[in-house]
Amino acid sequence: MTAIYNNLIGLILGDRQRDRVVPPTGYTASLTTFTSAAMAFLAVFAIALSLAASRLSDHWSESLARSSTLRISAPAPQIQQQLDLAMEILDTTPGIASARVISLEEQRSLLEPWFGPEVPFESLPLPKLIDIEENSSGYDGQSLRLRLIADVPGAVLDDHTRWRRPLVTAAHRLWALGMFSIVLMAATSAAIITLAARAAMSANAQVISVLRLIGAQDNYISAAFVRRFTFRAFNGASLGGAFGAVVVYFFQGQTDQLSILTGLGFQGTEWLWLIIVPPLMGIVAYIATRRSAGLVLRGLS
């Protein structure tokens, strides 16, 4: 525990002399920074996608789970009678908090986007709709259907399960896809940083040779590389993450009319998720560089 604490403090505070032993230039510096920036930029979108999918899933689950619709289609002379019977049945069904007949005006507003305002809805044989709200215990759908079949032959109960389930599943898959993308980005970053660290160590074989000659232990040598790569990755990820955040911010603002995309973004405290991107990239770089430094140093002995 003490060793981990000391390593962490050493990583953050650094050592002026040790930090100077590796020459600061080389293409590996820009490669690490660029990779981290690019991956952080993409990670911001992956996080936004995951959060949006999670929100949609929650919304669809919660708003539709406790509601259902009863549709009554019957010849005009019978429809009011069946409607009254259905309401009686619903009022006496345990688990139903409220049942409300959807008015013609409400039906008009639902149908207008498809049929236009000129259609005379009053003269159409529209079915009657009853909006049902469940209480916390919910109702027994099977039993209610049997009662309706017996007394209200024109009634069809739609508890939204049929079309809600695939939507929620799709949202969950989108969330998983976003998370998988983040993992993939972290793994790709680790692979590229590993290659960059190995290239840096090969390019600095003379530095390692000198340090070994004067009695430097592996920890000292690897720390000289690890700290540099960790901070390059952290700084690159900070830049990429900030740029991604700005793009998402403007993307949100410009997509008001695209309902399927309006959810892609961050809401309220969700922006705080972006704070973890640079440290996460730093941790990935730390582990990747430390591991490759260890392997290289073992290989040189």
Next chain:
Amino acid sequence: MSVIEFENASYSYTGGELLSDVSLSVSTGSFYFITGPSGSGKTTFLKMCYGALVPNSGHVHLFDHDLRQMTRDEVAHASRKIGVILLDCQFLDHMSVTENIALPLAVSGEDRLSDNMNLKELLSWVGLIGRADALPPELSGGERQRAALARAVIMSPDIILADEPTGNVDWEMSQRLLQLLIELNKMGKTVLLASHDLSLIRLAKSQVQARVLRIANKRIQLAGANL
């Protein structure tokens, strides 16, 4: 008391055996010359002396610790008590001569450059006070060797190992480097100097009680009076 002890140590590489069945005890404060033709195994022998190579068979003890039983970090720690000067002495080219010389202090975590007086004295001792801020690529061959010597002794090591330190310098500079090593030996340091320059060895023997080891046919033996 011996600081380095070889016990039937052999070292072979893919190309074949380089050193065979070496037994030797290097005592504190002694001065050894290691000589032999080029490619005879002088460098291999010295590398085993500071733990850069481990014998394939037999044992090498550094400060009473068996090299084969030591971890890399233990070897690194032990090698801080050994100052090494190589023919192609390498430095960190982006750091000044002063920083390079002081690097062993930083690596060992000892007092950093707080003791500037000691560092200045050291630079003065090796004649590099005027080149303190120069970068290693700006140094001549002799200056590099002296900088390497200063770096080798800054930790006040018990042993100085020098592998052909005069190989790239003129006779005058060779004598100067030899004088510095003799001074260190008189201060109680153990010195092992690999060289094929017999005139240098003769010069040293006139000033210090040095033993000459000759490596030939993969074996090491004490050379006689006739060099």
